[in-house]
Amino acid sequence: MTTFIQDHLSDLWILATASLVAISCALVGVFLILRRQSLMGDAISHSVLLGIVLAFMLSGTRDLPVLLGGAVLIGLVTAWLSDSLHKVGNLQKDAGIGIVFTLFFAIGVILISLYAGQIDLDQECVLYGEIAFVPFDTIIWGDMENGIDLGPRAFWSIAIVFALVLASIWIAFGRLQTVSFHPSLAASLGINVLFWHYFLMTLVSLTTVASFDAVGAILVVALLVIPAASAYLLAKSLKNMLWLAALYAEVAVLTGYALAVWLDSSISASIAVCAGLLLFLTVVGLQIHKLRLQKRAVKTLA
Amino acid sequence: MQDFTLLNQPDVWELWLSFWRFEDINALWVLMGSLLLGMGAAVIGSFAFLRKRSLIGDALAHAALPGVMTAFLLFHSRDPWIMFSGALASSFIGFFIIDWLPKHTKIKPDAALAITLSFFFALGLMLLSYIQGLEVENKSGLDKILFGQAAAMTQDDIRLLAYVTVFILLVVTLFFHKFRLIAFNRLYAQSLGINIAFYELVLALLIVMAVVVGLQLVGVVLMAAVLLTPMAAARLWSDNLKTILLIAGLLGALSALISTQISYLAPAMPTGPWMVVSLAILFVASLLFAPQKGLLQRAWQQRRLRHKVAEENLLRTLYKLCERGDFHTRSFSLAEIQALRAMPVSRLQIHLQRLAKNGLVSHCPQGWCLTDAGFEQASLLTRRHRLWESYLNERADLTPEQIHLQAERIEHILTDEQSRQIEAELSSTQTDPHGQPIPAATAKSGDAR
Numbered sequence: 178m179t180t181f182i183q184d185h186l187s188d189l190w191i192l193a194t195a196s197l198v199a200i201s202c203a204l205v206g207v208f209l210i211l212r213r214q215s216l217m218g219d220a221i222s223h224s225v226l227l228g229i230v231l232a233f234m235l236s237g238t239r240d241l242p243v244l245l246g247g248a249v250l251i252g253l254v255t256a257w258l259s260d261s262l263h264k265v266g267n268l269q270k271d272a273g274i275g276i277v278f279t280l281f282f283a284i285g286v287i288l289i290s291l292y293a294g295q296i297d298l299d300q301e302c303v304l305y306g307e308i309a310f311v312p313f314d315t316i317i318w319g320d321m322e323n324g325i326d327l328g329p330r331a332f333w334s335i336a337i338v339f340a341l342v343l344a345s346i347w348i349a350f351g352r353l354q355t356v357s358f359h360p361s362l363a364a365s366l367g368i369n370v371l372f373w374h375y376f377l378m379t380l381v382s383l384t385t386v387a388s389f390d391a392v393g394a395i396l397v398v399a400l401l402v403i404p405a406a407s408a409y410l411l412a413k414s415l416k417n418m419l420w421l422a423a424l425y426a427e428v429a430v431l432t433g434y435a436l437a438v439w440l441d442s443s444i445s446a447s448i449a450v451c452a453g454l455l456l457f458l459t460v461v462g463l464q465i466h467k468l469r470l471q472k473r474a475v476k477t478l479a
Numbered sequence: 480m481q482d483f484t485l486l487n488q489p490d491v492w493e494l495w496l497s498f499w500r501f502e503d504i505n506a507l508w509v510l511m512g513s514l515l516l517g518m519g520a521a522v523i524g525s526f527a528f529l530r531k532r533s534l535i536g537d538a539l540a541h542a543a544l545p546g547v548m549t550a551f552l553l554f555h556s557r558d559p560w561i562m563f564s565g566a567l568a569s570s571f572i573g574f575f576i577i578d579w580l581p582k583h584t585k586i587k588p589d590a591a592l593a594i595t596l597s598f599f600f601a602l603g604l605m606l607l608s609y610i611q612g613l614e615v616e617n618k619s620g621l622d623k624i625l626f627g628q629a630a631a632m633t634q635d636d637i638r639l640l641a642y643v644t645v646f647i648l649l650v651v652t653l654f655f656h657k658f659r660l661i662a663f664n665r666l667y668a669q670s671l672g673i674n675i676a677f678y679e680l681v682l683a684l685l686i687v688m689a690v691v692v693g694l695q696l697v698g699v700v701l702m703a704a705v706l707l708t709p710m711a712a713a714r715l716w717s718d719n720l721k722t723i724l725l726i727a728g729l730l731g732a733l734s735a736l737i738s739t740q741i742s743y744l745a746p747a748m749p750t751g752p753w754m755v756v757s758l759a760i761l762f763v764a765s766l767l768f769a770p771q772k773g774l775l776q777r778a779w780q781q782r783r784l785r786h787k788v789a790e791e792n793l794l795r796t797l798y799k800l801c802e803r804g805d806f807h808t809r810s811f812s813l814a815e816i817q818a819l820r821a822m823p824v825s826r827l828q829i830h831l832q833r834l835a836k837n838g839l840v841s842h843c844p845q846g847w848c849l850t851d852a853g854f855e856q857a858s859l860l861t862r863r864h865r866l867w868e869s870y871l872n873e874r875a876d877l878t879p880e881q882i883h884l885q886a887e888r889i890e891h892i893l894t895d896e897q898s899r900q901i902e903a904e905l906s907s908t909q910t911d912p913h914g915q916p917i918p919a920a921t922a923k924s925g926d927a928r
Contacts, residue, residue: 215593216534223700265774266766271589272533272711279704280759283752286626290748395700396604399597406590443608449601456594460584 187312190329192434194311195448197335198388199400199426201342205384206405207415207422208377211357215402216271217256220278221378222385222397224255226285229389234288241334244386252382253375255281282394311391331390338387342380346419349376354415392445399449404429407456410463425455494744505634506743512637513696513735513750517705519644520689521731522651522724524706525713527686529662535577537703538596540690542573544603544699547624548610557617559639566691573599574683600699627698627751628742636695643692647685651724658682659720696735698751704758705731712762715769734758786833788891791860793830794839795890796820797849798857802915810848858918863898864890865911865918870901872912879912 209218225248232247255277262273311331346353355363356373364370385397392400404425405418412418432455433448440447498506520536527535543566550565551557573595580591610618623631632640651658657678660668669675690702697705713727738754767775796819800811813824820827831847834840839853849857864886871882902908910916 210587210590213587213589215587215590219593219596266711266715268711269528269531269533271531272528272707275534275537275703275707276711276759276762279701279708279755283701283704283755283759286749286752287756290752396597396601398593399601402590402593402597406586406594409590410585437605440605440609441612442605446601446605446608449597450605453594453598453601456598460580463584 190312190332191444192430194329194332194335194391195430195434195444196427197332197339198391199404199430199448199452200423201335201339201384202388202397202400203404203408203422203426204342204346204419205377205380206401206403207408207418208353208357209381209401210405210409211415211418212360212374212377214377216274217259217378218381218401219398220259220274221252221255221381222394222401223278224251224281224285225382225385225389226394227251227281227288228382229386230285230288234292241330241337241387244334245338245383248386248389249379249382251281252378252385256375256378335387335391338383342384345376345380349373350415353377357415392448396445396449399452400426400429403449403452403456407452407459410459425452429455495740498740498743506739508634508637509632509743510736510739512632512640513739513754514732515641515644516689516693516696517709517731517733517735517754518728519647519731520693520702520705521709521713521727523647523682523685523689525710525724525727526651526658526662526682527706528710530682533707534592534703535574536686536690536706538577538592538599539570539573539687540694540699540702541596541603542599543567543570543687543691543694544624545569545599545606547694548603548606548621551610551618551621552606555615555617557620559633559635563639563643563691566694567687569599570687570691571684574687603699623698624694625698625700626749627694627696627701627754628749632695640692640696643688647689650681650685654678654681655721696750697754698749701751701755704755705734708755708758708762709734712758712765715765715772730758730761734761786830789826789830790834791891792887793820793827793834794849794853794857795860795864797840797847797853798861798918801849801854801857808848809854810843810845812846816847860890862918863893865915866898866901866905866908867893868911868913869905869908869917873905882912 206215206218209215228248228251229244231251232243235247236243259270259273259277262268262276263270266273268276311329314330352363352368352373355366355368356370360370363373381401384401385394388397388400405422407425408418408421412421429452430448433451434444436442436451437444437447497503524536527533546565546567546569547562548565549569550561553565554561576595577588577591580586580594581588586594607622610621620631657668657673660671660673661675661678661682665675686706689706693702693705709727709730710723712730713723716726717723734754734757737757738750741753742748742750765773767773770776793816796816797809797811799819800815801809813827817824817827831840834853835842835847838850839856840847841850842848867886867889868879868882871877871885872879875882877885908917
């Protein structure tokens with residue numbers, strides 16, 4: 178048994194990291210879907226690239242707090258700027274979002290190509306992430322020679338963010354529920370809807386930046402939106418939906434990893450593809466169910 | 480941090496010159512292609528914008544990726560037409576899904592867009608990583624369509640690009656009236672018997688085509704901006720759709736010009752991001768400086784209105800002071816004015832000086848005095864104010880306290896014509912509801928300002 182674990186240690190680390198990434202994304206995504214802010218999730222996950230690059234250029238490190246700070250800042254700026262373009266520039270909401278995130282992402286890519294070689298980032302890793310290399314970048318407690326290997330850096334960053342996300346949902350469950358399902362009721366009850374909007378955007382930024390190492394900037398969108406949307410189709414309550422979304426995410430991780438090993442393709446992309454296929458199966462199942470119900474209704478009528 | 484050194488190399492200038500001497504025929508081709516693309520994408524993107532589907536281009540561009548990869552897997556070739564057909568097919572499937580999901584399931588349109596976008600992109604990336612693990616020829620350069628690389632384009636690519644964009648522009652010109660009608664008033668178009676489904680399909684096809692040919696130049700990730708941003712900027716400049724489309728096309732072409740220049744001078748630079756950045760700069764410039772709708776112009780107009788209101792209020796205060804003195808004197812000290820209209824002395828001075836510049840007040844030993852023109856203007860304003868108060872009192876059944884505030888606002892914008900109408904409708908034009916006399920209209924009461 179112990180030899181099995183030792184042989185597959187890196188696989189286990191990859192799976193653990195991917196699971197945490199996918200579940201955190203799915204939990205946050207549930208609120209994005211309910212608040213009809215999926216496109217904002219798309220936008221923030223793109224802009225976060227600029228946040229990471231800027232934070233790295235200004236501080237010269239890739240320490241977690243710095244990256245988290247940069248990403249949260251740029252995520253909030255994205256949300257705020259697209260809102261103000263909508264209000265001041267009299268633009269449609271999605272147009273405002275589109276202009277802001279493409280600009281931020283473009284600047285991020287340009288900076289990466291300008292300082293290629295000096296930043297530990299390239300266009301490839303922006304797209305795919307490097308989940309396959311996650312086990313090699315570990316945190317060591319103590320000195321280099323005989324310290325204790327605590328496991329991959331990416332794992333610990335997403336673990337911290339996962340804990341944050343979980344705690345926020347746990348503590349603010351009631352508020353989030355009211356704000357998501359009935360924003361005008363929430364406003365009339367004296368809940369600060371704007372605050373919770375930006376709170377949610379902060380969670381999205383945190384999750385995307387912690388997932389960045391593992392799955393890259395764009396595939397995060399798939400993990401944010403797709404499992405949550407699948408859960409949305411089936412769930413009857415918010416709690417139910419959160420559990421279902423997490424379940425969908427975990428199944429996608431396991432099947433996606435198997436698919437990637439089989440095809441020798443990118444792990445993160447395969448996970449996202451599997452999430453999509455699961456959604457497809459759900460939709461097909463629901464459609465068949467609907468047809469059956471219709472047929473039965475026709476029969477009873479006839 | 481080490482600076483970016485490429486632009487400091489001495490031969491950049493020469494390179495640039497040689498570009499404009501058209502020595503490099505390939506660079507010229509790329510330039511032509513990108514200009515056409517910038518225009519075509521901007522024009523067709525405008526219609527997507529008007530249909531309130533600004534981000535459809537984003538989703539369709541991402542959806543093209545698996546098509547390109549599948550086409551390559553099937554034919555093992557990078558022939559532009561094969562790539563084009565593959566991309567077209569998968570973009571169209573994406574378009575269908577975006578349309579189908581919200582209609583048949585609980586999923587909302589924005590989520591459908593995000594789902595399609597991210598799923599197709601993931602599928603494309605998975606296939607790409609799979610291809611890169613295979614032992615096939617020609618596979619290098621496939622990943623260039625992610626961010627776009629003008630320098631990597633072949634003459635065949637550009638020829639295809641030119642055909643398609645010219646086709647797009649022609650179709651738009653041909654169906655312009657129908658497209659415009661559908662974009663602005665669907666119901667009306669339907670009632671005229673226009674086949675909306677057909678034209679929507681044509682429009683979708685054109686958008687997909689523009690997106691697909693743009694991939695090589697701009698890349699999958701940023702194609703959305705090339706469709707969307709020119710229109711967002713152009714609509715600030717005009718209210719006429721034809722003019723807007725023309726401006727959008729020009730802005731698109733301009734950004735294409737800038738980005739291909741940069742990509743030519745520094746071949747490592749991806750073209751797409753630079754195109755997006757130049758478009759964003761053009762957008763911000765339009766947002767600030769456009770006549771009428773620009774933010775600066777709007778701020779300037781608001782400022783002017785504020786000044787006008789403040790000065791007119793001041794004139795009315797002076798008139799009231801005259802009234803109190805039974806029109807014996809027209810000169811008052813600052814303290815007297817301040818007693819009636821509370822504001823800091825410095826601001827009062829500024830406004831008085833501006834009035835003096837217009838010849839409405841002048842300096843005198845006691846302080847300030849109304850000139851003849853100023854008195855005329857002041858009585859005109861007071862007349863409007865009090866007429867409106869009487870009107871509201873008679874017709875709207877409001878208390879005198881309420882009507883004063885209303886009249887404070889309307890006196891600045893009431894025209895002569897309107898005040899004459901009010902006069903005709905009122906039973907008495909002698910005094911206002913507060914019992915103060917309404918100044919008579921003077922012979923030349925034409926609006927002096």
